[in-house]
Structures are given as structure tokens and as C-alpha cells.
Amino acid sequence: MTDFRTRVYETVTRIPMGSVCSYGDVAALLGKPQAARGVGAALSVLDETEEVPWWRVVNRSGEISISHLSLSRRLQRVLEREGVEFDARGRIDMERFGWDRRDGPSGP
DNA sequence: AGACTGACTCCAA
């Protein structure tokens, strides 16, 4: 197990239920803002039986960035059950559900 | 060690 992967898992495990985070954000939290693809590689070796909630990591556009269609749909269902909302195009409002959001959704 | 792959992002048309 590489140290990088270990740190990715520790960070992803901190994402609270009902929130999501982008690959780039996880990379930035590790001090490597350019390692977004590396984060994807680290999470790609996991599966749904793992303890790490890797399904809470989506791309910068708020879309599930997995090519396997049936799996991405399953992940969307899981996220919706956790309270994350998707629009008609299968996209998440990162301003509302992004873990790194600075202000709450019910702003002034 | 070297080359390929892809669950990423950014930027310019």
C-alpha cells in the first residue's frame, strides 16, 4: 500500500454523508492540487465492499465520473439515499453538496 | 526502467 493511497483513503473517509467532493479537491487537501488523476487511480482499486466511501468523490462538474453506466447509476442511487440531489442531467449542485463549500445552502 | 492507461482539470476556440 503506497503512502499516497493511504492518505487519499483517510481524506475520503472524512467526507460526511450527504456531501460530495471532487478528485481535485481531495488532491489539494493532500497538498498535491495537480494529482486529481492520481486520486482517481487510488480510488479505482476499491469496490463497494470497502470501508472508504469513494462514491462521494465526483468530478469538478458534479458528475459521477465513471464510464461503466450500470455502476454509475448504482452510485447515484446510493448518493441520493444519503441525501445528495441530482438534476435531470445527473449532475450535482456542488455549491450545495460540495464538502468544500464555504457557505451553507441557506445563505442570506 | 519505460510505456500505456484512465474514476481529472484547465484553457482556448
Add this chain to the structure above:
DNA sequence: GTTGGAGCCAGTC
């Protein structure tokens, strides 16, 4: 809003 191309990085063979 899309599309194409170019960097970046870790995993795998």
C-alpha cells in the same frame, strides 16, 4: 454550453 488538446499523477504490465 461544447469540444479538442495538453499537462499531471498513480497504477499496472
